[in-house]
Amino acid sequence: MRAALALLPLLASPAAAQTIAPLVEARLRHEHADQDGLPEKANAVTTRIRAGVQVSEGRWSALAEAQGNLAVVSDDYDGLSSVATRRPLIADPQNVALYRAQLQYRSAPVTITVGRQRIALDDERFVGAIAFRNNAQTFDAVRAEVTPLAGLKADLSYVWSVRTIWGIDGAGARQQAVSGGNVLANLAWTSPVGALTGFAYLVDQDEVAVQGYRLASQTYGVRLAGSQPIGRAKLSYQASWARQSSWHRNPNDYRADYWLADVALDLNGPRLGAGYEVLGADRGVALTSFQTPLATAFKFQGWADKFLTTPPDGVRDLYASAGWGWTTIGALQAVSVGATYHRFESDRMVRRYGGEIDLLAQAKLGRTTASLRYAAYDADRLFTDTSKFWLQLDWTL
Numbered sequence: 117m118r119a120a121l122a123l124l125p126l127l128a129s130p131a132a133a134q135t136i137a138p139l140v141e142a143r144l145r146h147e148h149a150d151q152d153g154l155p156e157k158a159n160a161v162t163t164r165i166r167a168g169v170q171v172s173e174g175r176w177s178a179l180a181e182a183q184g185n186l187a188v189v190s191d192d193y194d195g196l197s198s199v200a201t202r203r204p205l206i207a208d209p210q211n212v213a214l215y216r217a218q219l220q221y222r223s224a225p226v227t228i229t230v231g232r233q234r235i236a237l238d239d240e241r242f243v244g245a246i247a248f249r250n251n252a253q254t255f256d257a258v259r260a261e262v263t264p265l266a267g268l269k270a271d272l273s274y275v276w277s278v279r280t281i282w283g284i285d286g287a288g289a290r291q292q293a294v295s296g297g298n299v300l301a302n303l304a305w306t307s308p309v310g311a312l313t314g315f316a317y318l319v320d321q322d323e324v325a326v327q328g329y330r331l332a333s334q335t336y337g338v339r340l341a342g343s344q345p346i347g348r349a350k351l352s353y354q355a356s357w358a359r360q361s362s363w364h365r366n367p368n369d370y371r372a373d374y375w376l377a378d379v380a381l382d383l384n385g386p387r388l389g390a391g392y393e394v395l396g397a398d399r400g401v402a403l404t405s406f407q408t409p410l411a412t413a414f415k416f417q418g419w420a421d422k423f424l425t426t427p428p429d430g431v432r433d434l435y436a437s438a439g440w441g442w443t444t445i446g447a448l449q450a451v452s453v454g455a456t457y458h459r460f461e462s463d464r465m466v467r468r469y470g471g472e473i474d475l476l477a478q479a480k481l482g483r484t485t486a487s488l489r490y491a492a493y494d495a496d497r498l499f500t501d502t503s504k505f506w507l508q509l510d511w512t513l
Contacts, residue, residue, distance in 0.1 A: 310342015430463025
């Protein structure tokens, strides 16, 4: 990261610079959360601004970007407390920090990036940028993306610090950053039926305050993702399997499996989908089930965020979705509405955790994207009934 910052002035000098591109984006969001058992509701009205610059010269570029997340209304939400006592947690604490600072070399066969950067692999189930949260997640890392042959790509990263969504005031189990020697690797081949990827993710956790090293794990697996036209329609599909076990200083000795099968049909307007995802359990002890601490977990198992940490007995998620999309409606572009229903059960025994409905409406107008989300979790044997609502505007230069 320091190397990237040090080289910015050199690339920006008149003798060297070819292109200087500003980076500006803004977000305004209202998030509401209501949870049974807590006496107050949470309401967070926040605004996030990112600003920076990217300087490029030939195959080299350097980038620096800062971000600030400020509360327009701050009295009615808690963005950091480890225990929710009066109102639900909304994981967007106020924060002003360096978001990215990287140096990159890019050519046809290889791209190397050093410094604080975004890393999002495949569908972000195991490694992601958590773009939905205002502070997002970045990695202090060196990353090499190599394409030795057409259709074949190797992606290898060494990460020494994970910059979390908890911001500069993060502490305890919710650290500002989690250090460790993480290795993220996958090898993808573009086949006629889709992208076939083999991956290995070695997650190190050197902060004892973060679950006492119990999130350190090694995960190995395969994934197939592709699509096929069916007349004017398109069928998309995913299938994945992985095995996870303890690694490094993790005091737990466990093994757990992950499974995913997912299909979606786009009928040039109407959209239907269904899937089954399993995060397995070993012996029913906390943190001996399949964990994904570096994932963009908000994208999976419902927006009520009940399964960010997999329960001791694991979780099985059977889900179905339906929606409709339009290319344009008047001045609006990329308009879509949709609903997804989740049925959650444990992995080790037939026991229901509950059900959830997620609703989404989204549209784009010029450089602004507006989205409206609603999630309602109906508890059966785990957690408590929870509903959440979001209204969000995103603008990008």
